[in-house]
Amino acid sequence: MICLTLSGSTLMENAETIRSNRAYIDAAELRVDYLNEDEQKKASLFPAMVDIPVILTLRRTIDGGRCGLSERQRRSILLSALEGDFAYVDIEDDIKRSDVEDKAREKGVKIIRSFHDFSGIPDDIYSRIYKAAEKGDIAKAAVTPHSVADLLTLFHVSDELKGIDKIIIGMGEWGVASRILYKRCGSMLTFAASGTAVAPGQVNARDLKLLYRADRISDRTAIYGVIGNPVYHSTSPQIHNPGFHAINYDAVYLPFLVDNIRSFFALAEYLKMRGFSVTIPFKTQVLMFLGRISREVKQIGSCNTVVRVPGMWKGYNTDYYGFLSPIVRDIESGRIKSALVIGAGGASKAIVWALRNRGVKVTILNRTLSRAADIAALNFCEFDTLENAKKYEGTVDLVVQTTSVGLYPDFDLNPIEGFRFTGREIVYDIIYKPRMTKILTEAEKAGCTLHFGEEMLLEQGKLQFEMFTGYHYPKSVSDE
Numbered sequence: 051m052i053c054l055t056l057s058g059s060t061l062m063e064n065a066e067t068i069r070s071n072r073a074y075i076d077a078a079e080l081r082v083d084y085l086n087e088d089e090q091k092k093a094s095l096f097p098a099m100v101d102i103p104v105i106l107t108l109r110r111t112i113d114g115g116r117c118g119l120s121e122r123q124r125r126s127i128l129l130s131a132l133e134g135d136f137a138y139v140d141i142e143d144d145i146k147r148s149d150v151e152d153k154a155r156e157k158g159v160k161i162i163r164s165f166h167d168f169s170g171i172p173d174d175i176y177s178r179i180y181k182a183a184e185k186g187d188i189a190k191a192a193v194t195p196h197s198v199a200d201l202l203t204l205f206h207v208s209d210e211l212k213g214i215d216k217i218i219i220g221m222g223e224w225g226v227a228s229r230i231l232y233k234r235c236g237s238m239l240t241f242a243a244s245g246t247a248v249a250p251g252q253v254n255a256r257d258l259k260l261l262y263r264a265d266r267i268s269d270r271t272a273i274y275g276v277i278g279n280p281v282y283h284s285t286s287p288q289i290h291n292p293g294f295h296a297i298n299y300d301a302v303y304l305p306f307l308v309d310n311i312r313s314f315f316a317l318a319e320y321l322k323m324r325g326f327s328v329t330i331p332f333k334t335q336v337l338m339f340l341g342r343i344s345r346e347v348k349q350i351g352s353c354n355t356v357v358r359v360p361g362m363w364k365g366y367n368t369d370y371y372g373f374l375s376p377i378v379r380d381i382e383s384g385r386i387k388s389a390l391v392i393g394a395g396g397a398s399k400a401i402v403w404a405l406r407n408r409g410v411k412v413t414i415l416n417r418t419l420s421r422a423a424d425i426a427a428l429n430f431c432e433f434d435t436l437e438n439a440k441k442y443e444g445t446v447d448l449v450v451q452t453t454s455v456g457l458y459p460d461f462d463l464n465p466i467e468g469f470r471f472t473g474r475e476i477v478y479d480i481i482y483k484p485r486m487t488k489i490l491t492e493a494e495k496a497g498c499t500l501h502f503g504e505e506m507l508l509e510q511g512k513l514q515f516e517m518f519t520g521y522h523y524p525k526s527v528s529d530e
């Protein structure tokens with residue numbers, strides 16, 4: 051079940067939130083502690099206002115909620131709310147047997163026996179879940195992983211406590227995978243947010259339902275993802291998931307925030323992942339865990355695609371192909387014979403190699419000269435510092451921007467500020483957020499042909515998709 055958390059201040063507002071998310075959710079949790087005082091007294095009316103099962107929750111401040119009332123007052127609100135037809139009531143696992151519990155049992159309302167840990171994962175997580183289950187209740191553990199290793203612990207819970215009714219939630223930014231793969235954690239539901247501006251870790255209901263199809267993930271579903279740090283800005287899930295869906299492939303692709311690449315490989319083995327994309331800062335670190343690498347990875351020294359092959363992981367690099375794809379015709383026709391590549395980081399390595407491989411004469415400009423020199427030496431090309439950029443005005447057919455300068459939110463920066471384009475250049479910025487960077491704006495004013503980071507992103511993603519699935523990326527995809 052995908053369960054929408056309701057944090058409105060009135061019952062009407064919450065009922066409206068359910069209506070606008072209705073297509074994506076199976077249940078809702080009424081957070082009575084978010085309601086106005088008057089509305090709290092009317093909470094019993096809520097189940098009749100909506101057409102899905104509702105969890106009744108009045109969360110105490112010590113558990114991350116807003117209810118600062120005495121236990122007696124809190125019980126009285128819960129008792130009055132239970133006059134309504136709630137499907138579940140949340141009772142914390144340290145609360146002794148009370149009239150709330152008795153009333154819930156009498157009315158056949160299922161009890162969710164919850165505990166929260168905002169600092170980590172408690173050592174006794176197994177026994178606490180087990181104890182709640184012994185009473186015939188649904189155990190709910192909302193805990194806070196701080197690493198990939200912690201996340202793996204949450205997945206292990208499902209193995210150890212098979213067959214027990216439970217809800218497992220990894221809160222915070224390290225828990226996202228446990229929310230999307232909730233079924234793999236053995237959790238009967240996942241909590242979803244309603245809007246787009248959500249707290250770290252929360253995933254909105256629409257994405258859970260339509261993008262990740264979280265409620266359809268089974269033990270047979272193939273798991274793919276993207277690893278990085280940071281990673282949640284990645285738009286790769288929007289490329290791969292609709293692609294899987296369009297070819298009817300039972301698979302999901304999700305972001306994994308990674309601190310330690312070795313731990314991630316343990317998680318990947320545990321989840322029997324079939325492949326993943328690699329982004330900053332792991333494109334080089336990942337190499338030592340690969341049993342095989344393609345020729346491009348060997349030559350570029352960086353890997354952005356890892357695929358499971360029998361008994362090992364194999365690394366590829368689709369960045370170089372994604373980069374070349376939009377300009378390959380211009381290279382083949384002779385329109386592009388020379389290029390100025392701005393930057394000498396990981397992305398530049400792949401790009402310089404790709405251009406040199408196609409016979410383009412390259413000059414690398416970088417703030418730190420030694421890094422430009424290193425790439426130049428490997429690829430037999432020229433190099434210079436950024437300050438000398440003006441020297442190259444009017445001398446090249448292609449200008450490629452590969453640095454992070456101009457990336458959101460610094461969209462008014464240009465690494466070669468003041469460089470004058472003649473209008474004959476093709477200018478290509480690999481940044482995709484924003485689409486129109488400062489350097490591209492200036493190039494457009496001069497009449498240059500432009501290429502955007504999103505072209506490269508999509509092309510490398512499509513090739514990755516082929517490596518993951520063995521199928522071409524479908525011609526038309528939908529996000530519904």
Ligand code: ATR
Binds near residue numbers: 392393395452453455
């Ligand atoms: P990536 O793998 O994305 O290429 P990277 O390896 O960190 O990332 O490289 C970032 C590139 O952006 C480098 O060329 C870097 O220049 P230095 O080698 O001098 O560090 C460049 N870069 C980052 N911030 C910059 C800035 N403020 N001005 C100029 N160049 C910058």
